[in-house]
Amino acid sequence: MIIKPGDLLRGLSRDFVMNITGISVKETHREGEVLFREGDEARHFYILVKGQIRLSIGKTGRVVYTISDLGEAFGWSSLVGRDVYSASAECVVPSELFRIDREEFQRIVEEDTANGVIFFKCLASSLGERLINSYDTFVLGQSGDTLATHGTTETLQQMDDE
Numbered sequence: 003m004i005i006k007p008g009d010l011l012r013g014l015s016r017d018f019v020m021n022i023t024g025i026s027v028k029e030t031h032r033e034g035e036v037l038f039r040e041g042d043e044a045r046h047f048y049i050l051v052k053g054q055i056r057l058s059i060g061k062t063g064r065v066v067y068t069i070s071d072l073g074e075a076f077g078w079s080s081l082v083g084r085d086v087y088s089a090s091a092e093c094v095v096p097s098e099l100f101r102i103d104r105e106e107f108q109r110i111v112e113e114d115t116a117n118g119v120i121f122f123k124c125l126a127s128s129l130g131e132r133l134i135n136s137y138d139t140f141v142l143g144q145s146g147d148t149l150a151t152h153g154t155t156e157t158l159q160q161m162d163d164e
Contacts (some may be wrong), residue, residue: 003073004069004140008076009074010049010074010121010124010125010128011073011121011124012124013120013124014117014120014121014124014131014134015114017114017116018110018114018117018121020108020115021050021052021100021113024106025102025103025106025107025110026049026100026101026102027100027101027102028039028051028098028099028100029039029098029100029101030096030097030098030142031053031093031097031099032093032096032110033094033095033096033097034090034092034093036090036091037055037077037085037091037092037093037095038090038091039087039090040060040086040087040088040089040090041086041087042082042086042087043085043086044077044079044080044084044085044087044104045080045087045103045104046072046077046080046101046102046103046104047076047077047078047081047102047104047107047110048070048075048076048077048099048101048102049073049074049075049100049102050070050071050073050074050075050076050097050099051097051098051100051115052072052097052098052100053094053095053096053097053099054069054070054093054094054095054096055068055069055070055076055091055093055097055099056067056068056069056092056093056094057069057076057089057090057091058089058090058092059088059089062131063090066089067089068094069083069091070135074090074128075125075128078129080104081107081122081125083106085090093101096139101107105109113128123136125143142162
């Protein structure tokens, strides 16, 4: 099983990527299946192989982002010292992904800190893009307008009564 390179793995050595591949578990999930809920213990992060994952927050399930690009990561709370996930993740369509254990990944990073730094720079860049894109979503969400997901060309209508 090989993780195909996306922006998150760009610039990493082949050995480092192979080590990540070695600890990855490939999973298939059905439409509507919840991978984790906001507040759950953050033990894994995920890399999308195929499909679409909706990230939402709060009791109303407000959509904050949609994961749809090959190689896109989510569940990153587990990698940045957070004990719990900051959002819920649900499969919008049948999806395939790699699930990677936080502790095993941390061991790999500690053994190869140079590639670990590159990985976390790529992760920071990806999260920075999401943050910038979320500003528009937040502003539109205040008025109950249509929210752009920024992970896909699809848009979702914000439902204030959800």
